[in-house]
Amino acid sequence: MSENFDAIIVGLGAMGSAAAYQFAKRRAKVLGLDRYAPPHTLGSTHGETRITRVANGEGLEYSPLALRANILWREIERESGAGLLTQNGFAAIAGKKRAAKAGNAEFLEVTIAAAKAAGIDYEIFAGKEFRERFPAFNVQDDDTVYFDRVGGFLRPEACVETQLKLAKNKGAEIHLNEQVLTFEQTHGMVRVKTAAAEYSAKTLVLAAGPWLPELMEAKLMPGLKVTRQIVCWFRVKAAARIEDFQPQRFPVFVWQVPAEQISYGFPALGGREDGVKVSTEQYAVAVDPDNMDRTVSVAEQNALYDEYVGPYFPGLDRACVRSAVCLYTSVPDSRFVIDRHPVHSGVIVASPCSGHGFKHSAAIGEAVAQMALGEPHLDLSEFRFRA
């Protein structure tokens, strides 16, 4: 006999830990299963920081999630005492004819439109003005910079750890190092098989991140792809002022540099030797999360520095003091898919979130729990399955 739950969650990373907390908060009988022990470094939710922006250059449909998530992050901080969210400002930088080739050429314009639609305050700077205010950034005089004070960064590992802890305290059953092998829906219940046992629930939430392709038929998510991303922390030069890289003088940023992709980055969270995290994206090469290179080569570090870092931050040294490999799980146009499974109505899919999902994860977890329990929730119609 398998044990019955209101909900079972497969994967306890960003989306799954948020969902586990939200189900448990509603006193639902919930089981969370993960093949590893989150927070871990094998999926999509590690590397110290994630940008949060209410004004999303990816589209106006994301702002309600970000606004709700910011409220929830603060609630979770109050409940747990953990420090999760720092709102030190967000800058979107672009210049005439300087859009990244494979990036969204309208990123700045959509960011401004999203800020207006969401009703948040923002400023527009000419390049020179922005440089005077934030001297670490070598923006050009004819660049334009969007800036707001709502954006900033989250601590992903602490967010996952905290929500799992709160979920457990509220009665959630959490099984780590237990991989889900299969699921099937019969007679209104979803049955889940792991290497250790079988369980049933009214709702199954698939939050498997980069392992989602193992649990979804490919034809249901055309273009679903997992890509390897690298991030590096570059040392602050002895000749540069460390204060210029610290949160009060260095907002998180997304920069339409004249290269293949955008660059993005974070302030220094320690001293100059701890470095400043800057990265870019790549969607060209797909990988298998169970069989891939998880180290960042010196050649990759140098290429990142030469194309995306050195010319834009003269105060950062070529020395990469730390690096990490992380995974994007994407469908075309970097859309989200948060919807009931097209074949199994008792299954809710809460991935992929295409490289920009973390900031919204608290709100996605809440909406998923509300959807499963028949409560009103944020409008997710923009994130439906598309054939």
Ligand SMILES: Cc1cc2nc3c(=O)[nH]c(=O)nc-3n(C[C@H](O)[C@H](O)[C@H](O)COP(=O)(O)OP(=O)(O)OC[C@H]3O[C@@H](n4cnc5c(N)ncnc54)[C@H](O)[C@@H]3O)c2cc1C
């Ligand atoms: C380098 C990088 C930078 C990013 N920057 C940003 C940013 O600045 N801002 C932002 O908002 N977003 C950002 N993102 C995206 C964001 O981090 C992801 O959208 C989010 O973390 C995805 O969370 P997830 O829960 O889908 O996946 P994960 O957190 O990877 O969780 C999936 C979990 O499922 C488990 N699992 C998988 N298969 C099974 C199974 N069969 N049985 C049991 N457990 C299973 C795994 O062990 C894992 O713990 C970035 C991502 C990367 C990689």
